[in-house]
Amino acid sequence: MRKKFLGLWCFVLMCSWLYAITPGIENFNMYASWVEGKRVGVVANQTSVTHGQHMVDFLRQKGTQVVKIFCPEHGFRGDADAGENVRDDKDKVTGLPVISLYGKKKKPLPEDLKGIDVLIFDIQDVGVRFYTYLSTLHYVMEACAENQIPVIVTDRPNPNAFYVDGPVLDMKFSSFIGMHPVPVVYGMTIAEYARMINGEGWLKNGVKCDLKIVPCGNWNREMPVELPVKPSPNLPDKVSVMLYPSVCFFEGTVVSEGRGTDVPFQVFGHPCLKDMPYSFTPRSIPGMSKSPKCFGKVCYGRDLRDKYEEVRAGKRLRLDWLLEACRNYVGTEPFFTPFFEKLAGTAQLRKDIETGKSEQEIRSSWSPGLERFRKIREKYLIY
Secondary structure: OHHHHHHHHHHHHHHHHHOOOEOHHHOHHHHHHHHOOOEEEEEEOOOOEEOOEEHHHHHHHOOOEEEEEEEOOOOOOOOOOOOOOOOOEEOOOOOOEEEEOOOOOOOOOHHHHOOOOEEEEEOOOOOEOOOOHHHHHHHHHHHHHHOOOOEEEEOOOOOOOOOOEOOOOOHHHOEOOEOOOOOOEOOOOHHHHHHHHHHOOOOHHHOOOOEEEEOOEOOOOOOOOOOOOOOOOOOOOHHHHHHHHHHHHHHHEOOEOOOOOOOOOOEEEEOOEOOOOEEEOOOOEOOOEOOOOOOOOOEEEEEOOOOHHHHHHHOOOOHHHHHHHHHHEOOOOOOEOOHHHHHHOOOHHHHHHHOOOOHHHHHHHHHHHHHHHHHHHHOOOOO
């Protein structure tokens, strides 16, 4: 009996190993010939791991000559606050130079790329337009195209790849938190998105990047994904990642999106929201939020931590939370801030909410843009 049990257990383990989701970086045999004998640069952060090992260490153990690291918002080790400038540095573990792409510059300079033969981009995305790693990807591809350096994107599963929703960005509101005419949730992995940037001619002067893709294995976009490492300081778990596309709209209002709590992007509130069932008080949390909105004030709002399954099943943004907060706000300062248009990617959403349009009416206005985007998106899907 014991032998039968052990045999069955080994079979289960073997199956789980065979069918486990594998990030592209693990599929070394697919890109070994592209990096062999080359001087390799990497764009990476704390999410660039495989089996608990950083991709830089993984590559070096494979004999790859990694010569330089580039890092996005939050830094190479992921410990900088949102929006906080990141400085050039030297990695304490490997001694490699680290070039910041979220400080004095967002795009690598020709001298930054000097001595690099090929560049690997390996960063976890969460599938939302205003997540700045997409803009970092754009500028890296553009700089490499201008300097004749191939880019390898080693893909990773996107937890929010199972739906497409939100207003498509009006290019009048293009910025580092939204550079391309895509909806808030675009339903693509980082590699699929890279293909779209290249294919749609979005790089400056229409340049084309020599782009190579290493797909992840055993994954499809309907599969739930629980990330092994938090993608940024204020996205600590699968619930925050799932709710982020909807709750992040509050960053363009006076309402707190939960920064300064242990559950950022899982609650919302403000001292001047009436008739709300939940309360919290934002505080300073080093490494997450040093000076959060509504610091030290009791905020009234909602706890959304039980909404994970609702969002997955609904396959759409929860616009009703924003509408409810706007209706219940009784403060004297304006509810919306100028930052809202950059997040929404349009001036229309704010106007529609302020004029009292229903959620259905607002969603109807998104439909033509979403339909056009889905046709473009279809050309670049891998999974």
